[in-house]
Amino acid sequence: xxxxxxxxxxxxxxxxxxxxxxxxxxxxxxxxxxxxxxxxxxxxxxxxxxxxxxxxxxxxxxxxxxxxxxxxxxxxxxxxxxxxxxxxxxxxxxxxxxxxxxxxxxxxxxxxxxxxxxxxxxxxxxxxxxxxxxxxxxxx
Amino acid sequence: xxxxxxxxxxxxxxxxxxxxxxxxxxxxxxxxxxxxxxxxxxxxxxxxxxxxxxxxxxxxxxxxxxxxxxxxxxxxxxxxxxxxxx
Numbered sequence: 001x002x003x004x005x006x007x008x009x010x011x012x013x014x015x016x017x018x019x020x021x022x023x024x025x026x027x028x029x030x031x032x033x034x035x036x037x038x039x040x041x042x043x044x045x046x047x048x049x050x051x052x053x054x055x056x057x058x059x060x061x062x063x064x065x066x067x068x069x070x071x072x073x074x075x076x077x078x079x080x081x082x083x084x085x086x087x088x089x090x091x092x093x094x095x096x097x098x099x100x101x102x103x104x105x106x107x108x109x110x111x112x113x114x115x116x117x118x119x120x121x122x123x124x125x126x127x128x129x130x131x132x133x134x135x136x137x138x139x140x
Numbered sequence: 141x142x143x144x145x146x147x148x149x150x151x152x153x154x155x156x157x158x159x160x161x162x163x164x165x166x167x168x169x170x171x172x173x174x175x176x177x178x179x180x181x182x183x184x185x186x187x188x189x190x191x192x193x194x195x196x197x198x199x200x201x202x203x204x205x206x207x208x209x210x211x212x213x214x215x216x217x218x219x220x221x222x223x224x225x226x
Contacts, residue, residue: 004147038168038175038187039157045179046146049161061147 001069005062005116006135011050014058018047025051062115062133069114071138078107082117082131089126151206152213158202165198167205172215176201176224186221193224 009017022028025047032040050056077097087093090108094101108129111117116136122128146159157168166177175187184193184201195201201224208220 036173038173039170041175042157042159042166042168045166046159049163056144059145061145063147063149065149065151 001066002139003064003066003069003114003116004135004137004139005064005133006137007060007132008134009058009060010054011056011058012054015047015050015054018043064115066114075107075111078104078111079116079131079136082129088122088128090129091126093129149206151209154209154215156202156205156209158198160198167198167202169205169209169215172217174215174217174220176205186224191221191225194226195224 018025018028022031022043025044028040028044028047031037032044046058050058078093081087081093081096085093085096087096090104091101093108094104097104108117108119112119112129116131116133118130118132119127120130144159144161147157149156149158154172155170157170159166164177164179166175166179168175176184176193177187178184178196181190184196185191186193193201195204204223205220208223209215212219
C-alpha cells in the first residue's frame with residue numbers, strides 16, 4: 001500500500017519555514033559549502049526561486065510504503081476532527097468525538113507511528129495531536 | 141499542471157527526496173548524499189562530476205533508483221551510476 005501525505009504551501013510559507021530552520025539564505029549557502037550536503041543545495045535553490053515567486057504554490061508530499069495500515073471509519077473520524085477542530089489535547093479530542101480517552105489513546109499512538117499525525121507539546125505539557133497535511137492519498 | 145512538487149520517500153532506511161519545477165527536477169538520496177538532477181544543464185546528470193544520464197525524465201530515473209534500493213537493500217554509488225548512465 002502506498003500512502004502519500006500532501007501538504008500545499010505558498011512560496012512565502014516555505015520561506016518562513018526555511019528562515020526558522022536555517023536563519024538566512026546566506027547561512028544556508030555557508031552550510032552547504034561547509035558540509036556538501038545536497039539537501040542544503042536543493043533547499044538553497046528552492047529558496048532563491050521562491051524568494052522571487054512568493055505566490056508560487058508548492059506541493060510537498062511524503063510517501064510511505066506499508067502493509068500494516070488500517071483506516072476504519074473510527075480512524076478517519078479522528079483524523080477529520082484533528083484536521084478541522086484543532087483539539088489542544090488528546091483528552092479534548094476524546095471529548096469532541098464522545099469517546100473515552102483510554103479507548104482513543106491506542107489509536108492516536110498507531111496514527112502517530114504510521115506518520116499520519118504528530119504529537120506536539122501543547123499547553124501545560126499536554127500532547128496536542130496535529131495533522132499537517134491537506135490530502136492523504138492511498139494507492140494499492 | 142502542477143508547477144512545483146517536493147516529495148520524500150523512505151525505503152530500506154534510505155530517504156529519496158525528489159522535487160520538480162518548471163525549471164527542472166532533482167533527486168537526492170540520503171544518507172549517501174547522492175544528487176541526480178537536470179538543473180543548470182540541458183541534460184540529466186549524476187553528481188559530483190555531472191556525468192550525463194541517457195534517461196531524460198524524473199519518473200523513469202526514479203523507478204531505476206527505487207529498483208536499485210529494493211534489489212540491493214542499500215545504495216551502491218558505483219553500481220547505481222552504471223545502471224543510470226548505460
